[in-house]
Amino acid sequence: MPQDVVRYGLLSTAQIGLNAHLPASYDSKNSEITSVSSRTAARAEEVAKERNIPRWFGSYEEQLADPDTDAIINSLPNGMHAEWTIKAAEAGKHILCEKPLAVSAEECQRMIDAANANNVVLVEAFTHRWNPHMRMARKLVAEGAIGDTQTIDSALCFNIAEPDGNVRFSQELAGGALWDAGCYAVYATRFVMSAEPVQVRGMSHDSGNWGIDTTFSGSMKFANGAIGNITTNMEQPFRCFITIDGSKGRIEIPGMFDDSGPIIIKRGDGRNGENTEIISTPAPYRFVVQFDEFSECVLTGKKPEFPAEDGLRNTAVVEALYRAADSGSPVDLNL
Structure with a gap:
């Protein structure tokens, strides 16, 4: 090499x-x-x-x-x-x-x-974890910048106009809205919380008897009492955001995939705009940053910032959300 x-x-x-x-x-x-x-x-x-x-x-x-x-x-x-x-x-x-x-x-x-x-x-x-706005949100949550984190809302939705032949609609190939897109919202929630959920609930819908979920809505409860809500859908207009609400304010990222997108911090009771701060986050293309880090690990023996075990834990949460949707009951986790 x-x-x-x-x-x-x-x-x-x-x-x-x-x-x-x-x-x-x-x-x-x-x-x-x-x-x-x-x-x-x-x-x-x-x-x-x-x-x-x-x-x-x-x-x-x-x-x-x-x-x-x-x-x-x-x-x-x-x-x-x-x-x-x-x-x-x-x-x-x-x-x-x-x-x-x-x-x-x-x-x-x-x-x-x-x-x-x-x-x-x-x-x-998972490239969105390289975007500065996601990293800043994670840091602000850890520092208590918006008080005690209480709720997180995240979504990734888009419209697949021609589902026939699309692998996302294949039960055999493990398609489905949550596996394909909702996993981003799950990851984003875990990422900004720097923690793993202890319990999940879920609901799903299959719009065309595909054998997969075309819509999935789930919730994750964390040990500190915070509740993260995720939504994903493959048949509606695009949206990809995360909002974190605490006892003293809110953090909004309108576009999780926007490499240089803004992060919006709203402090106080949120009824007016005078306590709103909008921070720009100029950044390189996240796929380039991912390449550079992965290749550095290969070339030098450096340990990845996000090892595969992190992927295992995200998969375990997605699995539990599916089990919760199938059973209609909450599923406890110990990750």
């Missing part, structure tokens, strides 16, 4: 890899995407030529066997994350795995065990 760059392979031709990771790699100081794989050579070659990716593979197995690939970006459907992350680890490849890390805590643990056994880095790709 060159000492100053990590050579990545895109495992699949998923849009997140081509439209987010690939452009970010151009601006990363220590990362480059050198290959792409698909289930057919024709598709892999087509994408490689279209996107100027140097090499392509007609199967995932071929890419994992490539000695010139140091790390894999696993952007396969949710239900395939565990299988191919474990195979990548066994092939000696480092893995930046798209969210959710897996679809059960048990799967996550097997992935972690495989990474440890083969001395490779494994990280879940």
Whole structure:
């Protein structure tokens, strides 16, 4: 491996890899995407030529066997994350795995065990945690800037106009609003609280007998009494926010995915605007920051700021929310 760059392979031709990771790699100081794989050579070659990716593979197995690939970006459907992350680890490849890390805590643990056994880095790709507004919110909550945190509201919703053939609507591939999008809101809530929920409740709806949730609403209770509410939906206009309310004020992030979006702090009783502070947070593209940190861990042996165990805990919360929705009863957690 060159000492100053990590050579990545895109495992699949998923849009997140081509439209987010690939452009970010151009601006990363220590990362480059050198290959792409698909289930057919024709598709892999087509994408490689279209996107100027140097090499392509007609199967995932071929890419994992490539000695010139140091790390894999696993952007396969949710239900395939565990299988191919474990195979990548066994092939000696480092893995930046798209969210959710897996679809059960048990799967996550097997992935972690495989990474440890083969001395490779494994990280879940939640990029919004790199945005300065999220980090500032976390710091303000920890410092008690808005008093005792009491409620958190977060959502990620969007509209998939053509669900037929979309993996998000596939029960077999572990689609569903909560797994695909709501996991961001779950993560954001855990992140700003710097804590794990002790109990969850959930409700879901399947709008078209897909066998998955198209709408999910859940709540998470924390040990200090704070309650986090999350909402996710795949059939409504886009929104992606978090609001944190405390005894002395409120923190609002209108766009969790906006790299340089503002953070709004409202102090007092909230009935007027004179105690409102709007802070700009200029920032680089979060996918670039993620690349730089992950590659540094690969090249230097530095420990990831957010290890795979963090992904396991987020997955465990999502699992518990689904159990709560299925049973109609609260589910206790001890993470």
